[in-house]
Amino acid sequence: MLKSSNFALANVMDALIKNPSIFFVVVDADARITTISQTLLDILEMTEDEVLGRDIGEIIPDGKLTRVLETGCIDEADVVEINGHNTIVNRVPIIKEGRIIGAVASSLFLDISYAQELIDKFNETEPKTDPELDTIINELIDSPAVGYIIIDRNGHVSHVNQTYLDVLAKSRRDVIGKHVKDITPHSRLPRILESGRVDKVDIWSVNNHHMIVNRLPIVKDHQVIGAIGHTLTLDVTAHEFLMDKLQENNEFNIIFQGLIENPYTAYVIVDHLGYITIVNNTFLKLLKMPREAVIGKYILDIVPNSKLPEILATGRTDKADIWGLHPDEDIIVDRLPIKKDGQIIGAIAHSVVLDMNEVKSLIRRLQDTQKELFIYKEEIRSIYKAKWQFEDLIGQSREFTNIKDMARQFSKTSSTLLITGESGTGKELFAQAVHNASSRSLGPFIRINCAALPENLLESELFGYEEGAFTGAKKGGKPGKFELAKGGTIFLDEIGDMPFNMQTKLLAVLQERVVERVGGTSPIDINVRVIAATNRDLEKMINNHEFREDLYYRLNVVQLRIPPLRKRLDDLPLLAYSLIVRLNHHLGTSVNSISDEAMEILRNYTWPGNVRELENLLERAINLAHMNFRNCIQKADLPSLYNDKYDLDAATEINEEKTLAEKIEDIEKELIIQALTKSGNNKSKTAKLLGIHSSALYRKLNKYGLS
Numbered sequence: 001m002l003k004s005s006n007f008a009l010a011n012v013m014d015a016l017i018k019n020p021s022i023f024f025v026v027v028d029a030d031a032r033i034t035t036i037s038q039t040l041l042d043i044l045e046m047t048e049d050e051v052l053g054r055d056i057g058e059i060i061p062d063g064k065l066t067r068v069l070e071t072g073c074i075d076e077a078d079v080v081e082i083n084g085h086n087t088i089v090n091r092v093p094i095i096k097e098g099r100i101i102g103a104v105a106s107s108l109f110l111d112i113s114y115a116q117e118l119i120d121k122f123n124e125t126e127p128k129t130d131p132e133l134d135t136i137i138n139e140l141i142d143s144p145a146v147g148y149i150i151i152d153r154n155g156h157v158s159h160v161n162q163t164y165l166d167v168l169a170k171s172r173r174d175v176i177g178k179h180v181k182d183i184t185p186h187s188r189l190p191r192i193l194e195s196g197r198v199d200k201v202d203i204w205s206v207n208n209h210h211m212i213v214n215r216l217p218i219v220k221d222h223q224v225i226g227a228i229g230h231t232l233t234l235d236v237t238a239h240e241f242l243m244d245k246l247q248e249n250n251e252f253n254i255i256f257q258g259l260i261e262n263p264y265t266a267y268v269i270v271d272h273l274g275y276i277t278i279v280n281n282t283f284l285k286l287l288k289m290p291r292e293a294v295i296g297k298y299i300l301d302i303v304p305n306s307k308l309p310e311i312l313a314t315g316r317t318d319k320a321d322i323w324g325l326h327p328d329e330d331i332i333v334d335r336l337p338i339k340k341d342g343q344i345i346g347a348i349a350h351s352v353v354l355d356m357n358e359v360k361s362l363i364r365r366l367q368d369t370q371k372e373l374f375i376y377k378e379e380i381r382s383i384y385k386a387k388w389q390f391e392d393l394i395g396q397s398r399e400f401t402n403i404k405d406m407a408r409q410f411s412k413t414s415s416t417l418l419i420t421g422e423s424g425t426g427k428e429l430f431a432q433a434v435h436n437a438s439s440r441s442l443g444p445f446i447r448i449n450c451a452a453l454p455e456n457l458l459e460s461e462l463f464g465y466e467e468g469a470f471t472g473a474k475k476g477g478k479p480g481k482f483e484l485a486k487g488g489t490i491f492l493d494e495i496g497d498m499p500f501n502m503q504t505k506l507l508a509v510l511q512e513r514v515v516e517r518v519g520g521t522s523p524i525d526i527n528v529r530v531i532a533a534t535n536r537d538l539e540k541m542i543n544n545h546e547f548r549e550d551l552y553y554r555l556n557v558v559q560l561r562i563p564p565l566r567k568r569l570d571d572l573p574l575l576a577y578s579l580i581v582r583l584n585h586h587l588g589t590s591v592n593s594i595s596d597e598a599m600e601i602l603r604n605y606t607w608p609g610n611v612r613e614l615e616n617l618l619e620r621a622i623n624l625a626h627m628n629f630r631n632c633i634q635k636a637d638l639p640s641l642y643n644d645k646y647d648l649d650a651a652t653e654i655n656e657e658k659t660l661a662e663k664i665e666d667i668e669k670e671l672i673i674q675a676l677t678k679s680g681n682n683k684s685k686t687a688k689l690l691g692i693h694s695s696a697l698y699r700k701l702n703k704y705g706l707s
């Protein structure tokens with residue numbers, strides 16, 4: 001009778017299921033025996049009470065299982081002799097959560113003594129010259145349970161027993177004296193003649209019989225004079241062999257049923273041809289079929305959508321695949337090939353999560369949260385995007401107030417508006433203010449940056465797409481910005497960077513006032529006001545054939561030219577102070593003034609990056625002043641205005657507080673700032689200066705808070 005301690009048998013399952021053995025011993029992490037099969041006890045001539053709880057080294061002193069515990073390495077097909085029985089043993093560590101918690105030694109019980117005896121006989125005399133020996137050999141190999149075939153040094157069959165002749169479906173006359181390859185063309189016995197090595201526990205198929213075989217060389221005076229092939233299991237795959245054992249009402253049932261029969265895990269095992277060899281009750285329950293209807297059947301005849309044939313064909317391992325036996329009954333499964341000597345001999349599928357209801361409810365909750373998040377994001381974006389009003393636009397200079405007045409007038413109409421001006425002058429602010437002062441103020445204000453997206457994405461972003469329009473297209477399709485902006489304003493920022501092809505498509509939309517989704521067939525009416533902005537000289541671009549003239553006229557129905565900061569320097573103190581108030585609020589600082597010297601530096605600067613540059617510069621100045629416990633911005637807080645290299649030097653300085661990756665980011669940020677300054681905050685020029693695509697630049701600007 002077999003006894004096992006509290007040791008978690010479930011953990012042994014994986015180790016054993018890959019190991020079609022019937023005699024075994026299990027030890028825990030301290031090498032103490034926790035489970036042992038009766039047959040092994042019989043071989044050891046001991047009782048279980050004498051063995052359980054004892055160190056394995058005291059019972060089987062070869063120390064090999066202890067080594068598996070130490071190394072975690074599998075020890076496959078090792079020939080050992082236990083009490084005069086030659087046995088082939090597999091030793092496998094039991095690993096849980098990355099820790100070795102025990103080990104199993106299991107044997108395909110193989111008494112190779114017969115074969116050994118045969119070899120010994122061969123070694124005594126030349127087989128062909130001794131008819132008496134033939135009789136002895138024939139007697140020895142005359143076993144209904146084991147198939148034998150023996151070849152001489154030339155590969156010709158010298159002996160074969162009736163059991164193997166039955167497998168071959170041939171008569172003795174057809175076989176004796178023939179070359180083994182003429183009988184079974186793919187025979188691996190000749191290989192043994194060449195290598196002189198034992199070929200242990202190999203899966204061998206002939207005439208649709210699947211067997212486990214051993215092949216041994218016959219060696220005399222260091223010369224290979226022949227080879228023996230004999231079966232260990234006849235007509236069964238390894239797993240069928242195991243199943244046969246399971247059918248027997250013996251002690252193995254207890255342990256193997258425990259291992260395979262697990263109500264939380266469905267198991268199915270196929271042989272190398274895809275025929276089901278093992279299936280547990282949990283899987284049968286899923287199938288709603290009795291065991292007899294399943295075992296021995298081709299997997300696809302039972303489970304038409306099984307992926308096990310793919311595993312057999314490719315040898316790949318599937319981890320946590322969501323798969324459904326029946327529609328709407330998804331489970332999560334692992335699949336793995338069973339390999340022997342590098343060959344795929346079968347495949348296992350077992351469930352990881354059988355009850356998907358819990359997983360599904362989690363997924364549903366996640367989807368709900370995502371939807372909610374999307375709604376909030378949209379809300380935040382709309383609040384943020386359309387927050388600017390004319391009152392927020394700072395500037396009292398004539399140039400500025402004139403533009404503001406003009407813009408107020410334009411907000412009373414729905415005409416397409418083109419806003420031009422250098423980078424950072426406030427074009428987007430004006431667009432928002434116009435929208436907010438217009439009759440469309442309750443509708444959405446949707447901005448799209450035409451420079452930040454590659455052409456193919458820009459098209460689907462602007463016009464949307466239908467389901468299946470391209471690989472990766474979302475189910476149900478997606479509305480474009482023109483559709484989303486319905487009843488409101490669409491702000492086409494950086495229009496000068498729109499690819500030429502897209503310009504043509506945009507022109508058609510503006511002319512016909514309809515959009516067609518990518519992959520769609522029906523036009524959708526649009527009801528939006530279009531405001532476009534650019535810091536590029538569109539007229540020059542038209543001359544260079546970079547911008548469509550007809551589109552320019554469509555966009556330039558009315559135009560606002562925002563003056564650069566250097567042309568309204570009178571606004572500088574007011575702007576600087578207003579920005580400081582806003583920045584303090586944002587940064588949680590309380591810097592409230594600028595020294596005259598610092599203001600003078602600001603006045604003398606040319607402001608290629610305009611108000612945005614002023615804002616960025618003041619933010620850094622506030623941080624520096626704050627770090628130095630000052631409430632007043634001083635010259636020292638504006639290092640980049642009198643020393644361009646300052647920040648790059650600071651970025652490259654080695655200090656322990658930052659990792660290499662963080663330092664590299666600092667340097668990248670500084671280089672971008674310098675390129676922005678150099679290009680007058682022109683994004684496409686900046687991207688060119690840095691040798692990167694403008695969409696990459698926009699990502700980086702976002703990352704470093706420079707946009």
Ligand SMILES: Nc1ncnc2c1ncn2[C@@H]1O[C@H](COP(=O)(O)OP(=O)(O)OP(=O)(O)O)[C@@H](O)[C@H]1O
Pocket residue numbers: 392393394395421422423424425426427428429430493533534535611612615681
């Ligand atoms: N008149 C202003 N009053 C207050 N803040 C301003 C003003 N003009 C610009 N700003 C500030 O400068 C930042 C840049 O403005 P905006 O994004 O509108 O510039 P832009 O001309 O659209 O730039 P780009 O061409 O690079 O897109 C704004 O976030 C705002 O903080």
